[in-house]
Amino acid sequence: MTARLRISTFSLKNSLECGQFFRYTKVMGTYLVQSANHLFSLWQEGDVLFYEGAEEDFLIRFFRLDENLDSILKEIDRDPFIHRAIQKYRGMRLIRQDPWECLLSFLCSSAKSIPHIRCIIESLCKSSGEKISFGTYMGYGFPEPTCIENEVQLESVRAGFRASYLVTASQCIDRNRLLALRDLPYREARQQLMGFRGVGKKVADCTLLYSLDFLEAFPIDTRIKKGLEKVYFGGRRTGEKKMEEFVSNHFGPYAGYAQLYLFHYWRNHRF
């Protein structure tokens, strides 16, 4: 029943709890994870991952375990600030999420704290998702586009002004359309996403980085913005245009991993 997988340079805890992914719960060191219509549990002891309810291939894809993280971290380790974050959280990996779930999750994220985003997404699944279970666990799958029909249906979600974004997205986007974006250049894929209501640069970049394999995407939210200004721009207020240019030149094609580490570090330690 319980399968195991030996891995190196991986922290299950930090990968799940760093704010990139929302549908997990922790019970006595075991994580119950829900993604799209998957429901599985797992825990980590040293370099061994124990899991139930999922296939090995899926986990390797989901947690990007076939990616050489050490060489990526070596490439983005360009200054003392990122160096400290890497030292502290080495093993934290990007999660390859389902693109539809990822897009809608971050459509819910604007001007909300991370715990509350998780609440909204959970009630979204409860209101519109399918019941799923494995063993004694039960939960709700993430609603497919056709399952979200109107705002009335979402009343219990209490999503505020974000509710209309969710409905319009459900009307004109499907998973395959999102997956097709992977074949486009980064800038072009981002522009396409930004064509949808409620999707600006930040939400687009989160979707591209966390679900569509664009590792150069570097989502700039309020926290990252303040952090960048403080440590890389001498405390001066800086426009997003300059910031995008800087992180692209400074961190290179794996800038998204730098964002993951800086965000988590600045969330847990004041700067």
Add this chain to the structure above:
DNA sequence: GCCCAGGGCTATG
């Protein structure tokens, strides 16, 4: 009652 929270839209310099 006030402020803030992984933003985006719209109207303005």
Add this chain to the structure above:
DNA sequence: CATAGCCATGGG
């Protein structure tokens, strides 16, 4: 381009 006010909602 860069900024300001507004958009619902909940928690401190």
